[in-house]
Amino acid sequence: MYKYNEFDEAAVRSRVAQFRAQVQRRIDGSLTEDEFRPLRLMNGLYLQLHAYMLRIAVPYGTLNPAKMRQLATIAERWDKGYGHFTTRTNLQLNWPRLKDVPDMLEALADVGMHSIQTSGNCVRNVTADHFAGAAADEIEDPRPIAELIRQWSTDHPEFQFLPRKFKIGITGSPHDRAVIRSHDVGLRMVRNAAGEPGFEVYVGGGLGRTPMLAQVIRDFLPQADLLPYLEAILGAYNLKGRRDNKWKARIKITVFENGLDAFRADVEERFERLRSQWSGVDQDILAEIRPHFAPPAFRNAPVDSYEAFRAANPVFRAWTDTNLHEHKVDGYAIVSISLKKHGATPGDATSDQMRVMADLAEKYGHGDLRVSHEQNIILPHVHKSDLPAVWQALREAELATANIGLVSDIIACPGMDYCSLATARAIPIAQQIALRFDELKVEHEVGPLKIKISGCINACGHHHVGHIGILGLDKAGVENYQITLGGDGTETASIGEKMGPGFAASEIVGAIERLVLGYLEIRRDAEETFLECVRRVGLEPFRAFLYEQEETADAA
C-alpha cells in the first residue's frame, strides 16, 4: 500500500486549506455559485437530489485497515453511518453538510486520503484490476503505475478544465478485470519482443449515451514514455474535444469524429514535442513507489483444516465456490466480500461493517483491502487455513452472501434514489431481482451472470457491458426499463444489444426471470455460461422468452 511521503502530505493538506477558504469565500460572496461549482467538484462535492454528496477517492481501489476505519468514522461522525462504494471504486457519502466538508477532508488527509478530482472535467480517479498483486494470471502489478498516474494527474494545471471528465483504467493481466476498453484511456501492461515493459494503449472508450469500445492508438509504448504520452493524448483532446455539446464532449466522440488516424497523428506530433521536457526523474519516482507494493510475507501452512471444514459445512462450501478466486501463491485465496446481500442496496456498507472488514484484513489479510468496480470489497491475500474464521466473522456482520459473479451480484447506479440526473430507480430494481432469484434458489445453477443497471442514459451502472443490461428511462412520466443483452466488459469486450420495447417497473423482474430461466432450458450443458449461450444462439430465442410469453400462455 502506498504511503504518503512529505510531498504528498503537504500537497493534500494545502488542498484542504484551499478548499476551506473556498467554502468561506462562497459564503462571503467572493465566489458565485457558478464559480464555486467547479471548485467544489474538483474536491468531489456534488449537489444531489436531496443534499450534497461527497465522493471520496479510493485510488485504484486500494485501502488498508486504518483507511477503512477512518472511512467508517467519517461516515458515522458527519453522515448517516454508512457509505456507498461505487463502480469507480470510490466511496460516496450521501448526506454531508457543506460546513462540515473541510473537516471531513482534513480527517481523510490524516490517513493519506482525499477527494480530489473525483468529479469535474478533469482526470478522474485511476482504476486498476482489483486483484492486482494477487491474481494467478497477472503479468505485472499495475498499482505502482496507477499511483504514478495519480501523482501526475493530481492538480495537473493543463487538464483541470477539459471538455469533459476523463477516466483511465489499467490492467497488468491478460484477463481484463478492469474493463479498460470502456475507459477514455485504457492501459494494458505488456512486454515487447525484447522483454521490455510497456503498454498497449487504448483510447476513446466510454459508455454513456453513445457506448464505444476503446481502440488501440499505440500497440507498444515504452514504460518511460507513459506520462508524456498521456499528456499528448490529453492535450490533443483538450484542444480538439467538443465544448458546444455536453453529449459529444467525451474523447470517444473526438476520436470518432476526427478519425483514429488523424487523432493519432496529432498525439504523436505533441508527444515528439513534449518528450524532451521529461528528464526521466519520473522513472526514479516510480522506482521509489514500487517497494510500497512489495508482496507481503506469505505464510506456508497446511490447508487440511480448511478442506475438512469445507467438506463438513455446505453453506461455507457454497461461499467458497463463488467468493474465492485463485491466488498466485499456493495455500492462499482471494476473498470477495459481497456487498450485495439479497434485498440490500448494492455497494452499501455500514460503518460497523467497514470496521469488521478492516479488522479481518488486519488479522488475516496482510492488511490489504480493495474495492472492486463491481462494488464489492476484496481481501486479496487470505491463507486458506484462516478462511473458516473469516467467513464466520463475515456471517455475523451479514457480509457472507455467496453470490459473487451470480445473478444477484448486480451493479446498480444510485438512480432516482439519490441522483439528480436519474430518469428511473435502479437500486430497488436490483433489490427486487436479487430477492426474486433468492426465492427461486437457482442462482448457483445459473452460474456466472452479470446484471448491470443504470438509472439514466449516462450509464454509470455500466449496463452496456452487462450480460444483461437494464436501462431505466422515463416514458411520459412513467419508469420504463430497456433490456440489452450480450454485453461484456472483459478482454472479449462487447456492447450489449437492445432487445425491444421496454418494461414497466412492475414487469421488469418477471422479464429478467424469463430470460434467465429460458437460458437454463436452451443452454448446451451446465458448462455453457449465459454469455456463451447468447453468443451461440443469438438474440432471437431470448426475444421470444421476453415477448412471446403471453402467446404461450394462451396456447396452454
Add this chain to the structure above:
Amino acid sequence: MAIIVTDKGFTTDDFASPVRPLAEIDQVQDGEGVEIGPADDPRALVGVLGQVGLIRVRFPAFNDGRGFSHARDLRSFGYTGRLRAVGHVLADQYAMARRVGFDEVEIDESLGARQPEDQWLARANWRDNWYQARLRA
C-alpha cells in the same frame, strides 16, 4: 482599467505597443503583441515568436481550459517572451496559469473587485506542491 496580476499582486498594464489579432499576424512589427482565442491554432505564430513582445491568450470563460494548452504549446515551440492569460480567469486558477507558462493574468475591474488581491496572492506560492514539476524535472 484592466488589472494585471503577478506574483506580487495587482498592478497596471505597462505594455504600450499595439496588440494585434491573429488574423493580422503578417503586419506584426518587432515588439508588438498578438492575441489568440481558444479556437486559434498557436502553430500559426511559430514564425514570429522571436519578435513579438507579448502574447495574450483569451479566456472567454473560466471553464474553457484550451488556453492552458495554448500556453504550454507556445512554450514548447520555444517562446520565451511575455505570455498573458486574459479574461475570465479565477484566483483559484492562478497557480494553473503560472504552471503552464503564463507570466501574468489580466482581469477586469469587476472581477478584481469580487476576487480582491489577497485571494490571488494566496496562490503566489504556485511552485509549492507541484506534482508535475517534481515528476518532469
